[in-house]
Amino acid sequence: MVLLFALSLALLSPALAAGETQRPRSVITRGDGFLRASVNAISGLPSLRRRQFEAPVANHRQGTQYAIDVDIGTPAQTLTLILDTGSPDLWVNPSCPTANLPSECRRYPQFDYTKSTSLKATGFADVLSYGKGNVTIEYVTDTVAIGNVKITEQIFGIGLESHDIPLGILGLSPAISPNDPDLYPFVLDTMKAQGVIKSRAFSLDLRGVTEPQGAIIFGGLDTGKFVGTLEKLPMVDPSQIKSGADRYWIVLTGVGMTYPDGTSERSGDIEVPVFPDSGGTLSRLPTPIFQAFGESFPTAQFDPNSGFYIVDCDVASQPGSVDFYFNNKHIAVTYADFIWQVSGTCVLGVLPDDDEPVLGDSFLRAAYVVHDQDNRNLFLAQAANCGSNIVSIGTGANAVPSVTGDCTAAPSATKVGFGFDATATRKPTNIFTGSSPDATDVGPGPAGGRSGTATARLPGATGKSAAGRNTLSYGFAALAAIATGFLVL
Numbered sequence: 001m002v003l004l005f006a007l008s009l010a011l012l013s014p015a016l017a018a019g020e021t022q023r024p025r026s027v028i029t030r031g032d033g034f035l036r037a038s039v040n041a042i043s044g045l046p047s048l049r050r051r052q053f054e055a056p057v058a059n060h061r062q063g064t065q066y067a068i069d070v071d072i073g074t075p076a077q078t079l080t081l082i083l084d085t086g087s088p089d090l091w092v093n094p095s096c097p098t099a100n101l102p103s104e105c106r107r108y109p110q111f112d113y114t115k116s117t118s119l120k121a122t123g124f125a126d127v128l129s130y131g132k133g134n135v136t137i138e139y140v141t142d143t144v145a146i147g148n149v150k151i152t153e154q155i156f157g158i159g160l161e162s163h164d165i166p167l168g169i170l171g172l173s174p175a176i177s178p179n180d181p182d183l184y185p186f187v188l189d190t191m192k193a194q195g196v197i198k199s200r201a202f203s204l205d206l207r208g209v210t211e212p213q214g215a216i217i218f219g220g221l222d223t224g225k226f227v228g229t230l231e232k233l234p235m236v237d238p239s240q241i242k243s244g245a246d247r248y249w250i251v252l253t254g255v256g257m258t259y260p261d262g263t264s265e266r267s268g269d270i271e272v273p274v275f276p277d278s279g280g281t282l283s284r285l286p287t288p289i290f291q292a293f294g295e296s297f298p299t300a301q302f303d304p305n306s307g308f309y310i311v312d313c314d315v316a317s318q319p320g321s322v323d324f325y326f327n328n329k330h331i332a333v334t335y336a337d338f339i340w341q342v343s344g345t346c347v348l349g350v351l352p353d354d355d356e357p358v359l360g361d362s363f364l365r366a367a368y369v370v371h372d373q374d375n376r377n378l379f380l381a382q383a384a385n386c387g388s389n390i391v392s393i394g395t396g397a398n399a400v401p402s403v404t405g406d407c408t409a410a411p412s413a414t415k416v417g418f419g420f421d422a423t424a425t426r427k428p429t430n431i432f433t434g435s436s437p438d439a440t441d442v443g444p445g446p447a448g449g450r451s452g453t454a455t456a457r458l459p460g461a462t463g464k465s466a467a468g469r470n471t472l473s474y475g476f477a478a479l480a481a482i483a484t485g486f487l488v489l
Contacts, residue, residue: 066206066278066361068170068216071145072156073116080108080167083216084279085204085248085371086358087171088186089128090144091137091157100133100164108167113158113458118143120153121458125160126450133164138458144187151190158458169279172202174246174373177450178238188373191218198392199399200373204278205383206364217390224387226368226405230379231329236273243356247275248371250378252357254325255289256420257296258332260318263415266325267292267422272357276369276378280360282340284353289422293322293350295429296420300348302428305436308347311339316346324363329380332410333366345437372400381405 066083072092079092096105113119119142127136137157144154159168172188185193188200197219205215205225215225236249252274256266272286285293294300294309301310316339321332340349340362349362359367370379372393379400384407393399 067167068146070170072111073113073142074118076145077109077111077115079111081170082167082279083172084169084277085172086275086277086279087169088173088175089157089169089171090154090187091128091135091159092168093159094135094165094168095159095162098163099166101166105166111158113140116142122155126157128157128450130165133162135162135165136160149196151187151194151196154187154190155184160458172371173248176245176247178244178246198395201371201393201399203368203370204364205368206278206361220390220392221370221400221403223389223391223403223406225383225385225407226381227384227407227409228381229404230370230381230400231326233326233378233380235376235378241273245356248378249273249275250326252324253327255292255422256323256325257293258321258323260320264323265417265420266323267420268418270422274357274359276359276364276367278361278364280358281349281362283350283360283362284358285350286354286357287352288425290350290352291426292420292422294348295426297348301430301432303432303436307351308437310432310437311346311348313341313346315339326380331363331367331380331382333363337365338362342437347437370400375399382409
């Protein structure tokens with residue numbers, strides 16, 4: 001059986017009073033081999049960088065987090081979790097008093113594990129570290145459902161203490177550490193093992209700010225949501241990455257700009273490993289590329305306090321684009337999608353990062369991305385919207401079908417040059433001297449690993465301690481007896 005979810009998302013107003021969280025009612029539609037279910041895009045939350053089902057997601061120039069409603073336990077309790085391609089773990093119950101947005105955190109329900117008759121404690125705990133923030137969790141097993149499709153005895157974490165994280169997370173990335181692939185089955189692993197999907201694969205379509213309905217599809221892709229062919233891009237081996245982290249790394253081979261007058265310029269060939277991260281509002285790119293983009297906007301001013309390039313807000317309505325190249329594939333991000341509006345001030349949705357460059361939502365709103373974790377490939381195309389035609393993802397080396405998008409490409413630039421310098425550092429032409437915008441991307445950051453030193457302390461837990469890598473690994477080998485039927489470690 002193949003499972004595809006359609007997730008219908010709507011922005012939650014930042015003006016909602018505490019305790020008045022209002023989400024669109026979940027829409028469940030079961031078809032021939034697919035299931036559509038609704039999720040929500042939450043406006044204003046800081047981004048994660050620790051870093052199917054089809055899920056329409058709402059976008060906003062003030063930034064969003066893309067969240068999914070997940071039912072956990074028996075009877076089911078509905079929780080809102082951040083959908084994150086930058087981290088692998090599923091965990092719930094952040095600590096609201098120490099969250100970066102405590103009022104937002106309190107608007108969403110937490111999981112009362114004492115009310116679930118299907119929950120099993122493991123007695124093992126851990127600390128998950130993020131670039132900013134962390135969470136101490138205790139591992140349990142329970143039923144997890146999206147829509148009316150369930151996976152049973154899924155291992156996940158219940159938060160005991162967390163810092164700077166406003167919601168729990170449904171992670172969809174690889175295991176981050178090359179030493180962790182068999183630590184325990186993540187959600188994608190369980191979905192495949194229990195026959196929900198045929199491959200550990202999903203497609204993501206966040207869509208632009210003018211089209212609020214985006215999508216994530218587990219086990220499939222939608223040819224009505226992209227232009228042209230899907231460019232197959234092998235994931236970079238973590239041994240070739242400075243941090244050693246195993247993420248959805250692909251190679252960015254060029255960048256450039258298309259200007260409002262229709263002319264375009266691009267860089268020469270470059271080789272920059274980057275990874276797409278739905279948990280990041282902003283993109284973070286090497287300093288020369290960040291500066292090249294900023295200096296290409298005539299009205300841009302560099303703000304040394306916030307680190308952003310500030311632009312006139314009316315630039316977002318102009319017809320230019322910020323351009324990214326991946327071998328033969330060109331992804332054009334419109335000015336409207338690349339500019340982030342915060343409290344009346346507009347900034348470019350990019351910051352410098354020379355260690356772990358990431359393509360956040362300011363890029364993903366223009367890209368259709370298929371993640372094939374089994375074969376370690378990503379597939380990219382220009383996102384569009386011309387209807388819907390969902391195609392399932394199969395098994396084997398060619399699990400992702402060779403299909404062409406149903407949508408028509410926009411007119412190309414009238415003149416293309418190669419004068420865009422993406423390798424040289426430069427001083428800003430204009431310096432901003434006004435009040436800095438409150439636009440710092442203060443999310444936890446990429447998944448940094450797990451410490452293996454926490455002690456389980458949920459009432460009813462066995463009290464075992466995961467004191468070190470080996471103890472934790474052996475603990476989950478023992479847990480295989482609990483999670484019978486879908487994984488043997």
